[in-house]
Amino acid sequence: MRVNKKGLLAAGAAAVVVTLGLAGCAGGGDTSDDATSSGTLTVWVDAERVDALKGAADAYTEKTGVEVDIVGKDVADIKDDFIQQVPTGKGPDITMGAHDWLGELSTNGVVAPIELGDSAGDYLPVAVDASTYEGTTYMLPYAVENIAMLRNADLVPEPATSFDDMIAKGQAAGLTQPFVVEQGAEGNPYHLYPFQTAFGSPVFGSGAEGYDPTDLQLGNTGGEQFATWLGSQGKNGTGAFNTDITSDIAKESFLTGKSAFWLTGPWNVGAAIDGGINVAIDTVPSPGPEVASPFAGVKGFFISAESDNKVAANDFLVNYIGTEDVQLELFEAGNILPALSAAAETASSDPIIAGFAAVGAEAVPMPAIPAMGSVWQYWGIAEADIINGADPVPTWQKLTSDVQAAIK
Amino acid sequence: MSSTIDEEVAAKAPQRPTKRQRQAANIADAASGGIKMLVLKLVLLGILDAIAVSAVFVLVMGGQWLVAAVVALVAAVVNWIYFSRRKLPAKYLTPGIIFLVLFQVFVLVYTGYIAFTNYGTGHNGSQEQAVSSLMASSLQRVEDSPTYPVTVVDQLGTLGLLATDPDGDAYVGTNDRPLEPVDADMEGGKAVATDGWTSLSFADVLARTDEITELAVPFSDDPNDGALRTPDGSTAYQYVSTLEYDEAAGTMTDVTTGTVYSDIGTGAFTSESGEELLPGWQITVGFDNFVRAVTDERLAEPLVYVTLWTFAFALISVASTFFLGLFLAIVFNDLRMRGRRYYRVLMILPYAIPTFLSALIWRGMMNESFGFINQVLLGGAEVPWLTDPFMAKVSVLIVNLWLGFPYMFLVCMGALQSIPDDIQEAATVDGAKPWAVFRLIKLPLLLVTVAPLLIASFAFNFNNFNVIYMLTDGGPRDSNAPIPVGFTDILITMVYKVAFTGQSRDYGLASAYSIIIFIVVSVIAIIAFRRTKSLEELN
Numbered sequence: 001m002r003v004n005k006k007g008l009l010a011a012g013a014a015a016v017v018v019t020l021g022l023a024g025c026a027g028g029g030d031t032s033d034d035a036t037s038s039g040t041l042t043v044w045v046d047a048e049r050v051d052a053l054k055g056a057a058d059a060y061t062e063k064t065g066v067e068v069d070i071v072g073k074d075v076a077d078i079k080d081d082f083i084q085q086v087p088t089g090k091g092p093d094i095t096m097g098a099h100d101w102l103g104e105l106s107t108n109g110v111v112a113p114i115e116l117g118d119s120a121g122d123y124l125p126v127a128v129d130a131s132t133y134e135g136t137t138y139m140l141p142y143a144v145e146n147i148a149m150l151r152n153a154d155l156v157p158e159p160a161t162s163f164d165d166m167i168a169k170g171q172a173a174g175l176t177q178p179f180v181v182e183q184g185a186e187g188n189p190y191h192l193y194p195f196q197t198a199f200g201s202p203v204f205g206s207g208a209e210g211y212d213p214t215d216l217q218l219g220n221t222g223g224e225q226f227a228t229w230l231g232s233q234g235k236n237g238t239g240a241f242n243t244d245i246t247s248d249i250a251k252e253s254f255l256t257g258k259s260a261f262w263l264t265g266p267w268n269v270g271a272a273i274d275g276g277i278n279v280a281i282d283t284v285p286s287p288g289p290e291v292a293s294p295f296a297g298v299k300g301f302f303i304s305a306e307s308d309n310k311v312a313a314n315d316f317l318v319n320y321i322g323t324e325d326v327q328l329e330l331f332e333a334g335n336i337l338p339a340l341s342a343a344a345e346t347a348s349s350d351p352i353i354a355g356f357a358a359v360g361a362e363a364v365p366m367p368a369i370p371a372m373g374s375v376w377q378y379w380g381i382a383e384a385d386i387i388n389g390a391d392p393v394p395t396w397q398k399l400t401s402d403v404q405a406a407i408k
Numbered sequence: 409m410s411s412t413i414d415e416e417v418a419a420k421a422p423q424r425p426t427k428r429q430r431q432a433a434n435i436a437d438a439a440s441g442g443i444k445m446l447v448l449k450l451v452l453l454g455i456l457d458a459i460a461v462s463a464v465f466v467l468v469m470g471g472q473w474l475v476a477a478v479v480a481l482v483a484a485v486v487n488w489i490y491f492s493r494r495k496l497p498a499k500y501l502t503p504g505i506i507f508l509v510l511f512q513v514f515v516l517v518y519t520g521y522i523a524f525t526n527y528g529t530g531h532n533g534s535q536e537q538a539v540s541s542l543m544a545s546s547l548q549r550v551e552d553s554p555t556y557p558v559t560v561v562d563q564l565g566t567l568g569l570l571a572t573d574p575d576g577d578a579y580v581g582t583n584d585r586p587l588e589p590v591d592a593d594m595e596g597g598k599a600v601a602t603d604g605w606t607s608l609s610f611a612d613v614l615a616r617t618d619e620i621t622e623l624a625v626p627f628s629d630d631p632n633d634g635a636l637r638t639p640d641g642s643t644a645y646q647y648v649s650t651l652e653y654d655e656a657a658g659t660m661t662d663v664t665t666g667t668v669y670s671d672i673g674t675g676a677f678t679s680e681s682g683e684e685l686l687p688g689w690q691i692t693v694g695f696d697n698f699v700r701a702v703t704d705e706r707l708a709e710p711l712v713y714v715t716l717w718t719f720a721f722a723l724i725s726v727a728s729t730f731f732l733g734l735f736l737a738i739v740f741n742d743l744r745m746r747g748r749r750y751y752r753v754l755m756i757l758p759y760a761i762p763t764f765l766s767a768l769i770w771r772g773m774m775n776e777s778f779g780f781i782n783q784v785l786l787g788g789a790e791v792p793w794l795t796d797p798f799m800a801k802v803s804v805l806i807v808n809l810w811l812g813f814p815y816m817f818l819v820c821m822g823a824l825q826s827i828p829d830d831i832q833e834a835a836t837v838d839g840a841k842p843w844a845v846f847r848l849i850k851l852p853l854l855l856v857t858v859a860p861l862l863i864a865s866f867a868f869n870f871n872n873f874n875v876i877y878m879l880t881d882g883g884p885r886d887s888n889a890p891i892p893v894g895f896t897d898i899l900i901t902m903v904y905k906v907a908f909t910g911q912s913r914d915y916g917l918a919s920a921y922s923i924i925i926f927i928v929v930s931v932i933a934i935i936a937f938r939r940t941k942s943l944e945e946l947n
Contacts, residue, residue, distance in 0.1 A: 039614060051454045064610055083913075087533030108532040109541030109687030115639045118555050136545050185795055185883050243795075244777035305541045311617045315640040370529075373912060377892045402890070 041312055042092040043301075044082070047072040049096065052333035054180040055317075056326040064310045079104070086110040086304050094317065099130040099298040102138055102368040111138045112303045112310060117262040119322055127339035130298035130365035135209040139300035140317040141339035142330050146296045147265045149282040150272060155260040159280070163195070163287035165210065166239065170260045176307055179240055180254060181245040181263040183387065187380030190366075192230070192241075192264055193295050197364070198288035199226040203375055204367055213371035213407060218379075219400030222288075227396035228280060229287055229385055234387035241387045266336055273352075281355020296363035298339060343400040374406035453490060482506065523919035526675050526693045529912045535671075535689040539653055542660065542677075542685060546651035550634055553646040557598040558638050560613050560620060561605035567616065567637055570607070571644055572599045580605065581625035587636065613641040633818045651685075654941060661684055697920035706890045710902065718898040721804065722869040726862055728809045733816025734854070738846075740817075741824050752821075759814035765877035770807045795884050797895035804896050808875050812865070822851070825858045859940040866936075867929045871900045899925055 040351035045053055050072040057068035071092065073081070079101050085091035087110065097105075105111040112137045120137075122130055127141035149166075151159065155173045160166030170178020183189050189196075196202075200222035217223075233240040245253075247264075254262040255275040261269070263284065272279045285290035301321060303313045320326060326342035337357050338344045348354040366372075382399035386392045460483035467476035489498045527532075556571040561580065568582040570592060578592035578599035592599035600605045613620060624635035627646055634648035652661045660669040660677045665857035669685050676688025737756060740748050758766065773780040774793035782789050793803045827850060835845045876882060882897035882905065893902050903925070907918035 064614070066614060080913075087537055104529060106545065107686045109538050110532065112541075112544055113547060113643055115549070117643055117645065120691070134545075137547060186881075186885060234649075242777065244775055246775070246778075249778050250776075253502045267716060305544065306537065309614065309617055310621050310639070311641045312614050315642070318640060370912070381887055381892070385887060398887075 004162070039065065039309075039312075040069055041094060041309055042069045042071060042314060044071050044073045044078055044092045044095040046075040046078070046096060048205035049330060049333045052329040053321075053326070055329060056320045056323075060316050060320050064312070065314075066309075066316075068316065082302075082304070083108050083110055084353055086306050087118070089306055091304050091306065092314045093304055093309050095302050095304070097300065097302050099137070099139055099141070099300060099371070100366050100368045101302075102131075102133040103370040103372070105132050105302060106138065107370060110305050112305045112307065112313060113138055114140055114317060116140070116304055116318060116322075119318060122322075122341055123364040124341055124344060124360075126296050126360065126363060126365055127298045127300075129210070130296065130368070131300055132210060139298070139302055140321055141298045141300040141329055142321060143299040143334065143336040144296055144339050144344075144360050144363075145265060145299065145336045146356065146360045146363040147194070147263055147284075147294045148356050149284050150254065150262040150264060150269065150404055151280045151282050152254065152257065152260045153280040155257065159282040160261070160285040163198075163285045166285045167238070173259055173260055173372040175258065177253060177259050179261040179263070180250040180259040181241065182250045183241060183243045183245055183384065184380075185243055185384060187243065187382070187384035187387070189376070189379040189383055190295060192236075194263075194284040194292035195230070195287055196223070196226045196371055197294075198284075198286040198290050198292040199223070199229065200290050201226055202364065203372070204369070211369050211372075213369050216400065216404060216407070218375070218395065218403060223400070224393050224396050225288065230383065231386050231389070231392035234389060236389045243384045243387050262292055266352075270335070270351055274350050279352065280358070281352055283359050291362050293362045293364050294359065295366040296360055297366055300339070371407045375403050377406065378402045416767075449490065451571070453487060457487065506626055519919045519922060522915050523697055523923050524692050525690055525692060525916050526688075526696075527690050527916050528907075528914035530684075530686040531675050531688045531690050533687070533689060538676075538687045538689040539660075541687050542651055542652060543649065546649050547637070547647040548650055550646040550648055556636060556644040558636070558642065558644040558645075559598070559600050560608040560616075560623075560638070560641055562603065562608055565606050567608075567619050568605065568625055569623065569638060569644055570599050570602055570605065571625075571636055572597065572823060578602065581636070583623060583625065586626040586628050610641065693916065697916045699926070700917060701920045701924060704906075710886065710889045710891060710893045710897075714893065714897055714899060714902050717896070721801075721808075721872075721898055722866050724805055725808045725812060725869040725872070726865050728805065728864070729812035729816045730820075730858075730862060732809060732813040733818075734820045736813070736817050737820035737824055741821065755817050756814045758810055759818075762809060763874045764878055766811060767875055769806065770796065770803075770810075771879050774803055794880055797884055797886075800880055800896045802883055804876065804879060808869070808872070811875065812869075815865075819858055819861055820854065823854050826857070827853050855940075860937065862934050863936045863940070867933055870898070870929050871925065872898070873900050873904070876901045877904075 011096075043053065050070050053070050057070055060066060060068055078095060078097060082091055082095050082097070083105065086227075091110070102111075110351060116128070116137055116315070123141055124144055127144050128338050130144075131137050131139035131141050145389070149160075155175070156169045156178075158169065160169055167178050182188055183191070201220050202217050204211040204213060204258045205217050206212060207215075230241065231237065235242070250259075250262060250264070251268060251271060253259040254272060255277065257277075262272070269279060269281075284294060286292040303310060303317065307313055322340065324340060324343045324346070327338040327340040331343065331347050335353070337353055337360060338347055344357060348357050367375075378399050382395050384396050420920070460479055461553050463479050464476045467473075467479065486502060489502055519556050554574045556573060559570040560573070561568050561570045563582075566582055568580055568585075569587075570578060570580045570590075571587065572578055572592075572594075575598060576593070576594070578590050579587040580590045580592075580602060581587035590602045590604040594600070620638065620641060624637050625644075626635050626645075627633040632648070634646050636644040637647055638644040650662060650664050653659075654661065658671040661667070662669070667679050667683075669679045669683075672678050673691070674684075674688075675691040675693075677685040679685075739745070740752055740755070745751075771794065774782075775796055776782060776790055776792050779793070781793065782791055792799050795801050831849055831853075832845055832849075835849055840848070876896060876898055880894065880896045882894035882901050883894060884896075885894045891902075892905055897905070900922075903918060903921040907914045907921065
């Protein structure tokens, strides 16, 4: 055998180089982020919106000399990374996020309050409400997102006035499944919530400081009426709801014209328009006595509790991100209604956005309180059971008691 | 005599080496190339030392003395080993050991450490961070109070705020001195400078961010009026704090209700009635997590059937993949079969596709109303593949069989080829039927080599999180259980659900559970390895 020791030595040495190189990188990472203390703002944003913020960042650097380092991150990782990295001092100064993270971020002590000051009145009320947690504002909102009813205007030219009217109009157009909404084996309460509120059953009652976790409204009589109605529209009823319809199946059904109504969010409008559908945006037709209010998700920016640059961070957010130009830039990157009223008005020249904005006016912020986590756990599965033929009222009562027990 | 050998060698030498032989020779040449390799070694070690030195430098600058010392020590040891003329075993072992420590030992030790802490939602950082976060969020802006344009000013190193009230009057104050009226230079309705104070430019403000974040100028002599604070250095608002921190006593007092929250050693300020102020902080809690893991009432009932199903899942998966893999290996080992090579490639395909992807594809195909299997293969049947408790278990096993048999096929193929043919021939000559040959000779010999792999496969499937999570996510849900557990959940996915439900992340509890599962799997593996020792006597 002609392979001698030296060859293996070289391979071994190479391995060690790699190992120590890795160790060096790991160690180096500890300190490289310390640069934030010397006049650099590190901002985490989702990868799609990096470019939209570049302009604001450059303008800020030009005026104040503070470098703004925009880091594109995968949306799915931002929250957990932020919670884990802030206490170590390595996190960013500012992160993009959504208002329903607030309970978790605040419980973990990783966000600093932000003062919108007099500009608070310039934002849509739902955006400011959502940015406030236990009476303190923590988020600079930039967009408000909610679901609405997408209608294929070629199949059904007129908006529906109620849920039954919608089904009737769709059937008149010759469709067997006039309406689709995504569900799943474990239900999808987010997409069913407008129908629940139509019967007057919010999840939590709300007071001056936002949602009150001790006031669970889920199980009121309206909730039971909703459950009964849901059962009547499920497997053993009209079949309007089906837990086998996933988001992909719902999309396909709408795009191929099998369904004329699709309850979904702005994220799917692009696909519908690209698919050649003449899309109109309607409010959610109510099956009950009250208005069908979907959840509003508000997106915004948070400041890290451990940021060394809180003054610059506040200044950048309130005075730069909170301007109409930047809010419109962000709108163009994501096609979601801006949170700043003036920008929202400009954006509403687009009928699609105006449609979502009209529904958004009826929307309620999704609760950010930690108790909501307990609700999600049981909510969907109970609704899925009801759709699949479980006795509605007892199932709903069990849901209420499970949630009640979990919140304690 | 020697001449004949030389002749033989000489006679063989002129044969042209095959392409493969030449390739092998080239590799061997390259590997042994004296001076070149020495240079390469020096270069590589040089690069390593350069990286180590720069790492140490950066670490020392960052105050990470311990890590810097470890890096320096490791680099020194590596140099010593590779420049030494002896230390041959160490030269082989060092890289492996470094990798082992970095990727295995460290992770294990860290998981062990976390299991003894309360790390999780609400206990995320240090006590100091919790206090500052609580204090920051307890600030409430005084209702209907105006916005005060301010200039940050400095007097002999003490920062103050020069504020302009809505009437246009200027006031100045510091942390210790409440606001008092002054004469000031006005610019656009905002006081920008006053005698005896130096106005800070925005760059100065940023440079002293820490002090400005702490700056709270009392509004008046009455503490109940609150204080002016400026979040952005140019406007200030009047805040009152609802919490008061007494550092000496370690207590937080809610000034609006008078409730006293004290540090009672649970990692959060707790009132007498047991109400906790969150965020808390991270502390070590001893065996609390382990006690909770085994005494949690919510788990009592689900734990039994989840454990049984975990064992069933792991055992059936190992058995089914092994026997299918073995069967196929025997079939494709038969020389009479044509095109075996192509079939073999097909067999290995499932192994080449990432588990995540194939599990998700299977999930789509098994959808009850719209899936490929029901719609196309079964002509519109409504088989509840993933939604019926029993069928979901069957589906999980089928998918895991599909994912797992190629591995067993490969392993068995190799093991079968290493069994000498003469044993089989001897048995046939002795009159043994093929089944008897297989059962009495091949299988035991096969098990000698394969048994350890079967044990490893059992341990892998015992914790096969990916398949369960991607295919069914543990579902269908058991709506009677008090935790969101489903009928196909195995221990590790149940732990995931218990420790990471909704918005709460309980890393301490999760680590404790994973240590318990680790112990269970190790005990089973050790016992199984002892039993398989007896097989080795067959050889």
